[in-house]
Amino acid sequence: MPQTAEAPSVSPGGLVTVAFLKARLDEGDDHLGIFMPLVFDVLSRLTAQSFATEEIQESIAANHGVAMPQQVVATLLKRATAKKYLSREAGRYYRNTARSFPPSHVSAEKAQIEEAQGRLAEALRSHAASRGLVVESTSAALDMLFRFLEAEQVVLLLGSKPRLGAVVDPSQRERAVIAEFVQDSVQNDPALLGVLRGMLEGLVLYHAAFLPDLSAASRRFKNLRVVFDSTLVRQALGYEGVAMRTVMRETIDVLKASGVQCLVFDKTIHEIQRILAMYEERLATARGRGTLRPVPMARYFLTQLYSPSDVREMSALLEHEIVASGFQILRAPNRIPEYTSGEQALAARLMDPTRKDELEPRVVHDIDCVAGILTLRRGYQSMTIEDAQAVFATASPLVIRNTRLWWEEDEHETGVEPVVNIRALTGLAWLKKPSLCSDFKVNELVALCKAALRPNQRTWDRFLKHLDSLEKSKKLSSDEVTAVLVSAMSDHLLKAIEFENDDPSDIDAVTLDEIVGRVTASYAADAKERMKAVTGEYEAKLAGMEERTRAAAERADTAERTAAEETRRRSMVIEGRARTWASRLVRAARWAVTILLVAGAFVLITGHPFHGGWVGIVVGLALGAFITLELVGILRHVSEWSASMETSLTRRFRDWLGGKV
DSSP states (O other), rough: OOOOOOOOOOOTTHHHHHHHHHHHHHHOOOOTGGHHHHHHHHHHHHHHSSSSSSHHHHHHHHHBBBBBOHHHHHHHHHHHHHTTTTEEEETTTOOTTTOOOOOOOOOHHHHHHHHHHHHHHHHHHHHHHHTOOOOOOOOOOOHHHHHHHHHTSSSSSOOOOOOOOSSSOOOOHHHHHHHHHIIIIIITTTHHHHHHHHHHHHHHHHTTTTTSSSSGGOOOOSSSSEEEEEHHOOOOOOOOOHHHHHHHHHHHHHHHHHHHEEEHHHHHHHHHHHHHHHHHHTTTTTHHHHTTTHHHHHHHHHTOOOHHHHOOOOOHHHEEEETTTTTTOOOOOOHHHHHHHHHHHHHHSSSSSOOOOOTOHHHHHHHHHHHHHHHHHHOOOOGGGGGGGEEEOOOOOOHHHHHIIIIIISSSSSSSSEEEEEEHHHHHHHHHSSSTTTTTHHHHHHHHHHHHHHOHHHHHHHHHHHHHHHHHTTTSSSHHHHHHHHHHHHHHHHHHTTTTOOSGGOOHHHHHHHHHHHHHHHHHTTTTHHHHHHHHHHHHHTTTTOSSSSHHHHHHHHHHHHHHHHHHHHHHHHHHHHHHHHHHHHHHHHHHHHHHHHHHHHHHHHHHHOHHHHHHHHHHHHHHHHHHHHHHHHHHHHHHHHHHHHHHHHHHHHHOOOHTO
């Protein structure tokens, strides 16, 4: 008895098939129709005149390398039956000898895709060899790339089944090699980038087949309010660099085009202001900078040489920049015990086990957001995300996992949890309108690759301890430690070591000394004097003693320090103007269309000749009801159109302003 495919499973050669599915969507097929050519292909290969659904399911897996849910295969066979290619009796399907199947071009198209993927795999093999990683064959390179994509896109869509446990995650070394390959080679090669895009987006489409309700894939969200986590908001503001800002900007575009309200609680603004205040304080001194945990935001601030006054100004402009990014600020609703009980159990799950502090600001903020979502829902439960009313979006795996465990095991609730993975939610939103942001999935992957190329937490902890020991032993001054900390070169060199050492504890002091030496040597001969000037300016700005004149050598430093923040603020100005102009134009157009439609409906109703008697009254009421319902439906389509148009105009204005401002 064949087993029903319960979860996505791609065997060798299956990446060609998923890329083939993406090509079908580009040609206009719907989310179910993209699989129809595979069904006709295997039907044409069968010699038997009759067959069951399970046989077609097995044949697709054998010939095309992908497992398919039995219910999807059954639906596709029903479509073929409706078109008279098949007939069905007693649970089995029979060929219609009077009608031939459509000519299959699957093999020819897949051969072209396979050739292109082979070129991508060979490029990966060459890059891996330059990094000392031997990849035996083209198929091995594709398998390594597939495992990387699956690991990085572990939750491709909300509601899809998890991948099978048999899939082996890539090693740290493999992840680093592929991430570097994507960032340095693929991103700048349109041909290779197109091949990777087909594979990545095809995987999303393939996972869509395992959604509980595939028909919902094209259905818009129904007044869904998504409250963003602090980290996501900071990424959208550019606090973690350009790559993450680009992804979050397009995330907002994709969600809005699908009918989602992108919200930020006022409590989250206070949380970000608290974090900025911490950075303002610690950036002022060498010792403070050394205590910053090497999270993406800290590394960005350090490598871009942000000063306390820069951070203070960011805090002052925070609300304005949040709105300019496309968010709406919402006051968190007051707690209602009927909907927000069980917070103590949630705190116990969310707190850091090493600290055991339920009042830790991060924990309090997450609990406040979850409570706000439950209050907004007011007890409403839904089995689909489209009708969930409100969710809290985050990218933290631990917050998602622990909140879900609390929801299911402590609260014994059912339906959509109050927390969602932002990438999975956006993947589902992208699936509803793939053509709107054609580069979204690739940009998301590039940002993930940049993150994968950062040294991990354990490596940085080891490096910071080594720097501290060098400073205590007087081998490095505090200014030289600052120079090493703020250098992006430190990140690259540490990651290079991780290429060869999966375990940071294996990195010895001699190796770390070599890194310190290379970083300090990369500075000019007057590095010590320049870093003293940097430190002096940090402290002067903190005390409010801005110098109006500087030496010529220091002016270059000032320009370097302020360039990143000026670029970020320029981007926020462009983003705010683009969204404002697009919103005003679309709102005006929507009102104009609405007025015309309402006026037209009124003319139709009043212009109809009504006859006397109860029959005339019934006919008149029926006509009025019919026209009103039609008007409501048309206005709903106008609303959907306006959301997509606003997103499209925002992108156009953004591109235009980028060359003007």
